[in-house]
Amino acid sequence: MFETIFTDIKPFDLEIIAESGQAFRWNRYKDGYIGVIDSFVIKAKQEAGNLRITFNGGQEHVDYIRNYFGLDKDYKDIESRLMEFEELIPAVSYCSGNRILSQDPWETTISFIISANNSIGNIKNTIELLCKFYGNPIEIKGVTYYTFPTPETLSNLTEEDLKSTRCGYRAKYIIRTAKMIGEGKVNLSNLKKLPTDAARRELIKLPGVGPKVSDCILLYSLGKYDAFPIDVWIKRAMNSIYFKGKKVSLEKMRNFARERYKDLAGFAQQYLFYYIRNNYNKE
């Protein structure tokens, strides 16, 4: 196991990032977190302004890890620009150190297809089972971890095969999306180069991917920071901040947020989500 320490990373809060609902494979481990990211098993521990990473890679993968955690981004600047919107001050100050991870587009696509009409605990369970049954094993000190399965593997499964993962009616979406990706009908690695809206139109071609799931894929794996995913929590936040008592469609809400926050929309969403989830009903 190789160890590397990133210093002077503030604002950065590992716990908030790992519990923020953007990634589903991080779990508490001792006084930090452990996760399987691509073919790496990563132990992460925050010590004040330092992030200690232990993983089954080497010096040549350090930049990859740095990019995954968004350590090259100037979050001091992002947070202060967000705070220029008066209504975001409570959310940003509540979870300063929140960050958007750069995840693998394929894994993110399937993960958020599973997330539709589903809660975080269930989503994590299903993804763990999916990896355990159909991913590749990685053995570390006698413990076996599993990678996320490939498009080829998932495209050859039947709905029956997926029953054991408890993904419910989403099974057919997973298989059909895997087929489309495998056949190159939608090429995820090309989407980074496209503008946000064009990439989104491509993503929505995938079965099980609609407005919200596409925005999550754009934001969490394609670097489209102007995407603004609206789930029930963001809807609650937006209603209580901007649309008290009014009926506003999700599409209008999304346009409003993207217009107002522009290239910061995705970041605004990230802080609002964590804030409202932990403060809703606390009057």
Place this chain on the structure above:
DNA sequence: AAACAGGAACCAC
């Protein structure tokens, strides 16, 4: 044990 939480598809209009 019934109610609830959580987005996309599909079908009306």
Place this chain on the structure above:
DNA sequence: GTGGTTCCTGTT
């Protein structure tokens, strides 16, 4: 293009 209904699993 907007609105209502259905789809599963897990928790209370």
